[in-house]
Amino acid sequence: MSFAQQLIDWRRELHQYPELSLQEFETTRRVRQWLEEAGLRFVPVSLPTGVVVEVGQGEKIIALRADIDALPIDEAVDVPFASRNKGVMHACGHDIHTSVMLGAALLLKEKEAQLPGKVRILFQPAEENFGGAKRLIAAGALENVSAIFGMHNEPGLPVGAFATRGGPFYANVDRLVIEVNGKGAHAARPQEGIDAIVVASQLVVALQTVASRSVDTLDSVVLSVTRILGGNTWNVLPEKVELEGTLRTHRQDVREHVKARVNAIAAGLAQAFNADIQVHWHAGPSALVNDAQWAAFARDVADWHGYQTKEADLHMGGEDFAVYLEQIPGAFVSIGSASEYGLHHPAFNPDEALIEDASRYFALLAEKALLHA
Ligand SMILES: [Zn+2]
Ligand SMILES: [Zn+2]
Incomplete structure (x- = not known):
């Protein structure tokens, strides 16, 4: 052979x-x-x-x-x-x-x-x-x-x-897990709860501005939400939504800046919607x-x-x-x-x-x- x-x-x-x-x-x-x-x-x-x-x-x-x-x-x-x-x-x-x-x-x-x-x-x-x-x-x-x-x-x-x-x-790799904690309620009585799905949705949209609006356009950044999990039926507002995603960068200062922006956006939305948002970062390999x-x-x-x-x-x-x-x-x-x-x-x-x-x-x-x- x-x-x-x-x-x-x-x-x-x-x-x-x-x-x-x-x-x-x-x-x-x-x-x-x-x-x-x-x-x-x-x-x-x-x-x-x-x-x-x-x-x-x-x-x-x-x-x-x-x-x-x-x-x-x-x-x-x-x-x-x-x-x-x-x-x-x-x-x-x-x-x-x-x-x-x-x-x-x-x-x-x-x-x-x-x-x-x-x-x-x-x-x-x-x-x-x-x-x-x-x-x-x-x-x-x-x-x-x-x-x-x-x-x-x-x-x-x-x-x-x-x-x-x-x-x-190759890029710096970070994994992020975000927990959005609201308050459960009957889906027909949303005023009694804090809708974690609505808050999580706002968060996904707001995160799109990090790479596009707060980093030098010549620096490489990818911030992707890759998983969203919440709710288990049609007539209940869930208490909690979990998001997961990844951040990719090449420069350490850009990496730190993006993480700070994500944390700030999460904190701001939490306050605006009276929810609790926890962001957990898990560092993967460096660039x-x-x-x-x-x-x-x-x-x-x-x-x-x-x-x-x-x-x-x-x-x-x-x-x-x-x-x-x-x-x-x-x-x-x-x-x-x-x-x-x-x-x-x-x-x-x-x-x-x-x-x-x-x-x-x-x-x-x-x-x-x-x-x-
Ligand atoms: Zn591979
Ligand atoms: Zn491989």
């Missing part, structure tokens, strides 16, 4: 058995088994899921990272290797990333004797819920690592295309900030490798690779996967043709980075 076919077969097997964040037990077992068969050396990390291997010798260490988890989505792609775990799907292409880094591990293993240092390859659990990088770091995965590299497939780019940028790349030099280096190697490269646009998504880059320098890159449907869509269907080529790129990048670290 060709190397490319091997990687595609592995990807398809991972794709058929996707697992949610921190439940990647079978994925971990498979990845371990394939790496073991290829003779890779495991770095012990005391985590229930995830795998770390090392190849080469010497003091210098460069790290590569793949994420291995999937999403709670029902797959709507009609392929023979569609998800067999109902309600779970590799809709972000982490199966692709995993097979790319499996390939890189095998390629590096072949030339282990010539490597001017070590390459540590992290198969990270729980990217989607933004907890995995932190856990791996706590387990020692970054110890003595000089620089780290990782990828995300980019459905909007063709296969063979590559993009990255120095400085901020992913690529090291300028390593990003330029990764792009140079990509040019040399034969990718069509370009400067990446700012991305409003979150990516917990950011957590590694808070500790050590490195670069995160986008590689074209040419899917008609985007990430997290039930019909997301990346082109597997990117896998082998990306494996060769990351093996080359790690080797060249060892010479520069």
